[in-house]
Structures are given as C-alpha cells and as structure tokens.
Amino acid sequence: MLHEVGHVLLHPRRESFLDLDDQRDRTDPAELEADTFANNLLFPExxxxxxxxxxxxxxxxxxxxxxxxxxxxxxxxxxxxxxxxxxxxxxxxxxxxxx
Structure with missing residues (x-):
C-alpha cells in the first residue's frame, strides 16, 4: 500500500497508480522510487x-x-x-x- 502512496506523492502526473499486475517492469524508475519510498517509511535506518x-x-x-x-x-x-x-x-x- 505504501508503494502505491509513493506513486501518488512522487509521480502525480502518472495515469495509473494501482497496478495489480505482478509482472510489472521492476527496472522502471518510477517503480524503484515507489519501492524505496515504502521501504524508507517501513524500515528504520x-x-x-x-x-x-x-x-x-x-x-x-x-x-x-x-x-x-x-x-x-x-x-x-x-x-x-x-x-x-x-x-x-x-x-x-x-x-x-x-x-
């Protein structure tokens, strides 16, 4: 869920935020940024x-x-x-x- 929140906050002009496809491109910079956003909120340094x-x-x-x-x-x-x-x-x- 935080991954998707990351998309909303980091990529406001993106057409779609909720992607239920498990086969999405893991090298897409927007996906990597959203993953990093979620990890930084969930896991302390x-x-x-x-x-x-x-x-x-x-x-x-x-x-x-x-x-x-x-x-x-x-x-x-x-x-x-x-x-x-x-x-x-x-x-x-x-x-x-x-x-």
Missing part, C-alpha cells in the same frame, strides 16, 4: 542490514516483533535486499517483491 544478516526464520520473527512490522513484510525485505543470491534463511533475493 539500519534495520534492512539487520534483516539481511538474519540466519533463521526465528531471527526474522524477532526483528518483526521489535519493529512492529508483520513477519511477511520483514521476510519480503530479506528476499529483496541488495545482496545477491539466497540468504541463509532461504529467501531468494532475486525474486520480485510483492507490494
């Missing part, structure tokens, strides 16, 4: 690095509880962190991030 270094699902659960964010949202951040490959908690970091 430094938390993405902490999430990327989580070694178990339990670690992600603890981080989510501390941040007051849902576990699926934290797991999605782990799956799309800038590091390449697969994390130690089994998240494929190359998969598209659900919004």
């Amino acid at each position: 430094g938390s993405s690095a902490e999430i990327a270094h989580a070694s178990t699902i339990q670690d992600l659960i603890v981080i989510a509880a501390r941040l007051g964010i849902g576990v699926p949202t934290v797991a999605g951040n782990a799956a799309t962190s800038p590091a390449s490959g697969t994390s130690s908690v089994g998240c494929d970091r190359r998969s598209p991030r659900p919004t």
Whole structure:
C-alpha cells in the first residue's frame, strides 16, 4: 500500500497508480522510487542490514516483533535486499517483491 502512496506523492502526473499486475517492469524508475519510498517509511535506518544478516526464520520473527512490522513484510525485505543470491534463511533475493 505504501508503494502505491509513493506513486501518488512522487509521480502525480502518472495515469495509473494501482497496478495489480505482478509482472510489472521492476527496472522502471518510477517503480524503484515507489519501492524505496515504502521501504524508507517501513524500515528504520539500519534495520534492512539487520534483516539481511538474519540466519533463521526465528531471527526474522524477532526483528518483526521489535519493529512492529508483520513477519511477511520483514521476510519480503530479506528476499529483496541488495545482496545477491539466497540468504541463509532461504529467501531468494532475486525474486520480485510483492507490494
């Protein structure tokens, strides 16, 4: 939802804000900006690095509880962190991030 709010605030002249197509272009600068907007609001500074270094699902659960964010949202951040490959908690970091 915050991704879509990012579009409204960052791209006011865009024709469409709510895109339910899971196959959208992940290299589109407007999509990347909206993703960054949502991440910056959801995750405090430094938390993405902490999430990327989580070694178990339990670690992600603890981080989510501390941040007051849902576990699926934290797991999605782990799956799309800038590091390449697969994390130690089994998240494929190359998969598209659900919004």
